[in-house]
Amino acid sequence: METDQTQNRLTGAEILLQSLVEEGVDTVFGYPGGQVMALYDKLLNYSDKLRHILVRHEQGAIHAAQGYARVKNTPGVVFVTSGPGATNIITGVADAMSDSTPVVVITGQVPSSSLGTDAFQEADIIGLTTPISKWNYQIRRAEDVAWAVARAFYIAGTGRPGPVVLDFTKDAQTGFAEFKYSKCDFIRSYVPEAEACEAELDEAARMIDQSSRPFVVFGQGILMSGAEQALMDFLKKGDIPAGSTLLGLSALPSGFSHFEGMLGMHGNLAPNVKTNECDLLIAVGMRFDNRVTGPVSTYARQAKVIHIDIDASEIGKLVPVDLGINADARKVLEALTAKISRADRHEWRESFRQVRKVEDERVIRPELEPETGDIRMGEVVDMVSQVTENKAIVVTDVGQNQMVAARYSRFNQTRSFISSGGLGTMGFGLPAAIGAKIADPSRPVCLFCGDGGIQMTIEELGVVMQENVGVKVVILNNNWLGNVRQWQEMFFDRRYSATRMMNPDYTLIARAYGIDSEVVDSREELRGAVHRLFADERARILIVHVAEQENVMPMIPPGKSVNEIMISETQWYK
Amino acid sequence: MDNTVRRYTVVLHSENQIGVLNQVANIFTRHSLNMSSMSANASPLEGIHTISIVTYTVEKKIIEVVQQLEKKVDIVRAFYYSDEQTVYRELALYKVPTDKIIGSGNIEDILQGYYAKIIEINRDFTVISKVGTTEETQQLYNELSRFGVMQFQRSGQIMVSREKQEPLYKYLEEREKVKSK
Numbered sequence: 001m002e003t004d005q006t007q008n009r010l011t012g013a014e015i016l017l018q019s020l021v022e023e024g025v026d027t028v029f030g031y032p033g034g035q036v037m038a039l040y041d042k043l044l045n046y047s048d049k050l051r052h053i054l055v056r057h058e059q060g061a062i063h064a065a066q067g068y069a070r071v072k073n074t075p076g077v078v079f080v081t082s083g084p085g086a087t088n089i090i091t092g093v094a095d096a097m098s099d100s101t102p103v104v105v106i107t108g109q110v111p112s113s114s115l116g117t118d119a120f121q122e123a124d125i126i127g128l129t130t131p132i133s134k135w136n137y138q139i140r141r142a143e144d145v146a147w148a149v150a151r152a153f154y155i156a157g158t159g160r161p162g163p164v165v166l167d168f169t170k171d172a173q174t175g176f177a178e179f180k181y182s183k184c185d186f187i188r189s190y191v192p193e194a195e196a197c198e199a200e201l202d203e204a205a206r207m208i209d210q211s212s213r214p215f216v217v218f219g220q221g222i223l224m225s226g227a228e229q230a231l232m233d234f235l236k237k238g239d240i241p242a243g244s245t246l247l248g249l250s251a252l253p254s255g256f257s258h259f260e261g262m263l264g265m266h267g268n269l270a271p272n273v274k275t276n277e278c279d280l281l282i283a284v285g286m287r288f289d290n291r292v293t294g295p296v297s298t299y300a301r302q303a304k305v306i307h308i309d310i311d312a313s314e315i316g317k318l319v320p321v322d323l324g325i326n327a328d329a330r331k332v333l334e335a336l337t338a339k340i341s342r343a344d345r346h347e348w349r350e351s352f353r354q355v356r357k358v359e360d361e362r363v364i365r366p367e368l369e370p371e372t373g374d375i376r377m378g379e380v381v382d383m384v385s386q387v388t389e390n391k392a393i394v395v396t397d398v399g400q401n402q403m404v405a406a407r408y409s410r411f412n413q414t415r416s417f418i419s420s421g422g423l424g425t426m427g428f429g430l431p432a433a434i435g436a437k438i439a440d441p442s443r444p445v446c447l448f449c450g451d452g453g454i455q456m457t458i459e460e461l462g463v464v465m466q467e468n469v470g471v472k473v474v475i476l477n478n479n480w481l482g483n484v485r486q487w488q489e490m491f492f493d494r495r496y497s498a499t500r501m502m503n504p505d506y507t508l509i510a511r512a513y514g515i516d517s518e519v520v521d522s523r524e525e526l527r528g529a530v531h532r533l534f535a536d537e538r539a540r541i542l543i544v545h546v547a548e549q550e551n552v553m554p555m556i557p558p559g560k561s562v563n564e565i566m567i568s569e570t571q572w573y574k
Numbered sequence: 575m576d577n578t579v580r581r582y583t584v585v586l587h588s589e590n591q592i593g594v595l596n597q598v599a600n601i602f603t604r605h606s607l608n609m610s611s612m613s614a615n616a617s618p619l620e621g622i623h624t625i626s627i628v629t630y631t632v633e634k635k636i637i638e639v640v641q642q643l644e645k646k647v648d649i650v651r652a653f654y655y656s657d658e659q660t661v662y663r664e665l666a667l668y669k670v671p672t673d674k675i676i677g678s679g680n681i682e683d684i685l686q687g688y689y690a691k692i693i694e695i696n697r698d699f700t701v702i703s704k705v706g707t708t709e710e711t712q713q714l715y716n717e718l719s720r721f722g723v724m725q726f727q728r729s730g731q732i733m734v735s736r737e738k739q740e741p742l743y744k745y746l747e748e749r750e751k752v753k754s755k
């Protein structure tokens with residue numbers, strides 16, 4: 001440790017690193033540069049405590065930190081330099097904000113004396129990230145470093161989690177201060193979590209007991225509050241069916257008796273249709289994204305609505321509620337389970353079966369078990385679930401690959417599905433998968449991505465190579481920007497503007513990075529190839545040539561309500 | 575909830591941090607709301623600033639804005655009020671040519687009628703101040719414009735609520751109790 005001999009003080013850079021250690025951080029994703037030289041210099045002394053993953057582009061660092069955070073449920077940490085380094089993480093900050101992912105980003109900044117002068121590589125990162133971060137702060141003095149880091153971790157990880165940006169001026173990195181760390185557990189202006197009051201819980205229990213057709217819609221809040229078991233107990237006691245948002249997937253095991261599948265535009269038929277038939281909608285840890293609700297004027301109008309969320313500003317924001325409970329999902333569900341009566345609603349639950357049957361016959365079976373024709377994306381996803389025995393962490397990019405992976409992956413463990421939901425960021429997949437694998441090397445991590453999205457952050461194969469990250473990458477190659485092509489086919493008269501894409505030879509790219517790869521062209525090769533994909537711990541890329549013009553079905557077309565669903569390009573449900 | 579566009583005042587108390595105003599402005603911008611008046615000042619409590627903003631919108635939107643403001647880490651509390659719920663005032667200063675108003679003969683009557691005061695007078699110009707609502711300060715402006723108003727400025731509006739409300743210091747005391755638990 002470099003200390004100011006007379007007073008036993010450390011530099012700001014070292015205080016930051018010490019503070020991270022105090023917060024239990026063991027991994028940092030980053031990229032060096034001029035305004036973080038002092039920080040990276042001190043980082044060398046911490047190689048036994050902090051593993052630094054050198055990404056190939058700063059966007060990769062933040063998505064990797066997001067993947068890491070989603071698996072671990074603790075903040076992911078990012079170091080980048082000022083100016084271009086900092087602006088390169090903007091997409092990831094916005095993504096983490098949308099998806100409530102805890103990350104702490106440390107950006108370098110020019111010396112405080114140069115702030116506002118258009119100094120070399122100065123960008124106003126506080127101004128740029130204010131609308132897209134949960135909190136940000138510019139550290140201008142070494143004395144403030146420990147305080148700011150403690151606050152950053154408290155804010156990022158508590159309440160509704162989110163990204164925090166600490167902008168760290170060069171002089172604050174090199175200045176000296178005394179190091180004394182105390183974790184933050186209170187900020188007077190910040191109330192991360194309210195408590196439900198007894199009257200609200202009683203009222204909710206009364207509404208549930210009186211309901212004959214209650215339906216639970218849940219989101220990522222279940223995973224974040226650790227409410228998986230509480231939700232299962234609640235559903236079983238009340239005999240209540242439940243549907244999940246995209247980000248809520250894997251909170252319940254796929255085979256769980258009361259789990260009815262995914263909600264939303266490409267979700268399952270039953271949970272969408274039943275949303276508009278239930279008499280009580282109980283929303284837990286979800287925010288009624290418009291990809292889930294369609295036009296809110298047609299969403300669950302027949303039902304009473306209870307909304308349970310840790311974020312008060314979400315309650316009533318989009319869907320009018322009869323009862324809002326602003327509190328932690330697990331605590332509320334546990335309290336409600338104790339209060340509701342044990343019920344038998346098998347008739348109501350049985351009615352889901354009927355709809356499910358239609359989807360099975362008309363959509364799922366043709367997708368998963370086609371006998372002829374090109375390979376369908378669903379077959380590939382299904383094969384991965386079979387081969388991994390539903391044990392993999394599934395990471396997706398954005399587009400058709402994402403929707404198909406969400407629809408057909410099966411899970412038997414929580415925190416197993418990682419995807420960019422709210423922002424829908426192409427390029428999220430590969431770095432997020434790297435972060436996920438680093439967070440939990442003991443589990444297989446499988447990325448599904450399109451030929452478009454993989455090329456947005458393909459440079460991160462460099463990390464896979466350098467750090468030996470055993471991710472399994474499945475490129476569902478359709479030679480199109482498939483999701484956009486689907487919309488052009490269905491809603492823009494097949495006018496295919498800028499969606500046809502010429503691809504490189506991915507096996508050569510893989511080879512350049514020293515990563516094994518394999519191409520699958522026909523159905524017969526698929527099973528063997530997927531087995532080889534998971535045969536060992538090493539990274540591997542599987543390029544599957546899938547049907548070029550597959551459409552993801554079912555689909556609630558934009559502007560339609562949750563019970564107006566297309567089950568093929570020409571047919572509507574019912 | 576009705577869809578009438580009304581004049582609302584948003585009042586928020588925040589930590590005195592750099593950039594809070596930017597955070598507030600961002601939230602208004604996101605909801606495409608114009609701030610028709612704004613005032614930001616120190617509160618009597620150490621480290622706490624009070625900002626009040628007047629805007630025209632529907633109630634649903636103002637609720638959203640207030641909830642999102644309150645969610646910001648550095649903002650302690652935020653409230654909104656319609657005009658009936660508040661006593662509000664702004665301050666206006668008028669600079670007029672001294673010779674013109676002396677020549678008019680009836681300036682004393684005008685000022686009395688408007689509850690306005692002369693706060694500085696010299697050979698070239700006279701400064702008049704008035705406290706009131708925007709309409710009232712505007713009326714005086716119209717009245718004085720025949721003398722030629724050389725300069726005019728009104729402050730942001732400040733307000734107190736007509737309703738019983740927990741004082742901020744009490745709220746902060748409660749928060750501190752949570753901390754020590």
Ligand SMILES: Cc1ncc(C[n+]2csc(CCOP(=O)(O)OP(=O)(O)O)c2C)c(N)n1
Pocket residue numbers: 397398399400401402424425426427449450451452453454476478480481482483484
């Ligand atoms: C950064 C970014 N740019 C553009 C889009 C819009 N977009 C959504 S899906 C999609 C096509 C994705 O194509 P591909 O990666 O090949 O996946 P596929 O849909 O074929 O599975 C595009 C362009 C986006 N979501 N993110």
